[in-house]
Amino acid sequence: MGLFEKKDDRNRNKCPYCGAIFEKLPKRKTKCEKCGEECFIRTTQTIFNSDILTQEDALAADFFKELQYLGATVNDYLKIEAELSKKWGTKPKSYDIVWGVSNRLVGHPPEIENDYDKRSSILHHAKMIAFAQALYQLRRGHDPYSYLKSVHNYEIQLGTIGGILPTYFEVETQDCCEECSKYQGKKYTADELKNNPILPIKDCTSRIEQKDYAWCMCWYGIRHS
């Protein structure tokens, strides 16, 4: 249930930058003829009363959609928006709101199947949030390194809980890049990784979505032998 589904005043033809009216309703990313800005089409997003968004809002809406899969609700969005508005005395940017929602979501997985597995559910959920944060930061033009590092930190914690203690973590490079391939099959204990985390690999040269920063695709395989 979205915020605006009951209303019929959702914007479908106005440039979100300059307010110019599109004569032909844009179906996909379109450059506004009046202001030259790129307008993004998001017809199913639930946090803006518009199908046509600025790039910043489109990225925030995409990120929020990921957070909804992880249990966030439109009410969470409204709550953080109200809190930040009060704190700052000004309307917060969509980035600050969705980022606040994502951090608040850590530790609150949508459903925990059984209490026995509670710790691993929480860690797995936190890992998914960190991964979504990494991708969001990359798409906003920021280095995702520290967020990918959190992903792997949760991976290590997950590997050290449960009935069987792993003997070591083995780097799986997935043909990431030449730099990363030097690490293929290298093995580390949890203690070694705690002091000196390996992933994401610092010198990784892999790129996704034509972005400027590295996106290391390596992960740890957990070995019990």
Ligand SMILES: [Zn+2]
């Ligand atoms: Zn415009």
Ligand SMILES: [Zn+2]
């Ligand atoms: Zn790499």
